[in-house]
Amino acid sequence: MSSSEADTAPRAAPEIVCRAVTKTFGTGSRAVEALEPIDVTLRPGTVTALVGPSGCGKSTLLRIVAGLETATSGDVSIDGDDPSRLRQAGEIAVAFQDASLLPWRTVTSNVALARKLARRPPDGAKVQELIDLVGLHGFERAKPAELSGGMRQRAAIARCLVTEPRLLLLDEPFGAVDELTRRRLNLELPPIWNDGASTTLLVTHSIPEAVLLADEVVVMTPRPGRIAATVPVPIERPRRARHLHLPVFHELVDEVGVLLGVDVDRSAG
Secondary structure, three states: OOHHHHHHOOOOOOOEEEEEEEEEEOOHHHOEEEEEEEEEEEOOOOEEEEEOOOOOOHHHHHHHHHOOOOOOEEEEEEOOEOHHHHHHOOOEEEEOOOOOOOOOOOHHHHHHHHHHHOOOOOOHHHHHHHHHHOOOOOOOOOOHHHOOHHHHHHHHHHHHHOOOOOEEEEEOOOOOOOHHHHHHHHHHOHHHHOOOOOEEEEEOOOHHHHHHHOOEEEEEOOOOEOEEEEEEOOOOOOOOHHHHHOHHHHHHHHHHHHHHOOOOOOOOO
């Protein structure tokens, strides 16, 4: 294989290893300990969900993995590299609760911009393919103000995936939409990103959503956050609406709920 072919060949989904990661905000009497030592490994090509009470450090840990926040101590390695290297290479994509689309750009332009920012060559066919896959065919020329909340979130997911990231980070990606839309997105969008080409970390407050979308659910304690337990989800993929009614789904939701000390509405979303 030539060097140019090697540069453009798809790279394998990475392994993410967090070793004794801590985070403290502020200093002295105003210091707030957000994370106690965190040790967790995200296996290549899997989806890992972080759940826990508000303020437990879920989003902080995700931002450290993304290289957007610096750990106070400990380290994160992505296939042995620092997250900053993957960010510089455009191999990390992040979707937040706010879709954050540029209001003056169309859907097509917002999605295409991601490739430019990730230093990827223009690829109109790839942009259109992702727009079609997330169900926005016919809205290519629409601007964010002309879209519903669910449609904006679909565009944000397309924007993430168009760069073909090795690491996909999702911070409450469906948190800003209504419950019915959230349930629909829970079922329609994961098959698009769960193709094994990326390793995915999902932050969510919804226990049923975590069980539906993830291969493992990592349960965190109240602040300062630490890992209380890791719950494997042995349900076949792709996950469909029928999986919501399986006894094993209800058992896993209850198990995570017990670990968090809450009663859970088992309906995803």
